[in-house]
Amino acid sequence: MARESRKSLLERTARIAAALARLYPEARISLDFRTPWECLAATILSAQCTDQRVNQVTPRLFAEVPDVRAMDAAPAGRLERLIVGAGFFRQKTRALKGAAHAILERFGGEVPSRMEDLVALPGVGRKTANVLLGHVFGQPGLVVDTHVRRLARRMGLTCEFDPDKIERDLQALLKSAEWTRFSMRLILHGRVICGARRPRCGACALAVDCPRIGVAGVSRAGSGAKKRKDGAANQRV
Ligand code: SF4
Structure with a gap:
């Protein structure tokens, strides 16, 4: 050609x-979320899983573990049971807790809005970061x-x-x-x-x-x- x-x-x-x-x-994206943290958590959960399944898991997860601080403090075993329906639950629990801890330590509990800060979080790659930029922070993603x-x-x-x-x-x-x-x-x-x-x-x-x-x-x-x-x-x- x-x-x-x-x-x-x-x-x-x-x-x-x-x-x-x-x-x-x-x-637009079909993941359900209300806050930047919920968007980040849902997007992490969506790896190798359908958005529909994630949307079945997140209502209870967000009710029982409502924010970054709660995620950081939650026992891993409890989280694994809450997200088991989204698959790869051990790996995703590590990513969720790692991201929550880093957001607390480095950004005062607020999900950062810059690409370079997002991709520095555990479990967050450019795909996830671009979802956040485009759907939460009103930036091109x-x-x-x-x-x-x-x-x-x-x-x-x-x-x-x-x-x-x-x-x-x-x-x-x-x-x-x-x-x-x-x-x-x-x-x-x-x-x-x-x-x-x-x-x-x-x-x-x-x-x-x-x-x-x-x-x-x-x-x-x-x-x-x-x-x-x-x-x-x-x-x-
Ligand atoms: S976009 Fe896909 S379905 Fe459409 S013409 Fe190209 S290859 Fe075919």
Whole structure:
């Protein structure tokens, strides 16, 4: 395939972003939370777990362990029992308690709002930090999860595999004000149309601007009616 010019790539990305905005205007994360700490805790719990399962676990967790101080003080065994439904409960208990302790020690109990401070917390990587930036602190946060990674590569918006490099490539193609919503919309599109095993290119509104890199064949599964239904589907990711 001929190398695409920068101008063409920027124009194509803008068309993809506009199409995604029409499909998923209100896209946002589907984790339930009320405070910065709850958002951080829920995002830590969501690693290798569905948001739906996390949302089943967090009401009781947040009722019994309501804040950073309580999390720091809670016995590990009690926490493990509270979050067992989210999987990897020992590892996640360590991450939750480690993050709570660090927030108390270094930030007076307030979840920090800067990327460099967030990623310095135990159990917090750029993906989690970007969720916080975009959904709690009103700053641009481009979340690169497995869907964003897969779709950005298929769409030819990056040729990288490393999430940090993919984040950098996408940031360079978009205005910072678009970062959060664009990544949420890509995640939704990955769930409803561009699945890992069977991308439904025949039902995809982005097909005209997608080179489908790495996609073996074009699936014809899904009708126009199905596509409209998908587009109007749950806008939380
Ligand atoms: S055209 Fe196919 S590969 Fe490209 S975004 Fe749509 S479903 Fe995914």
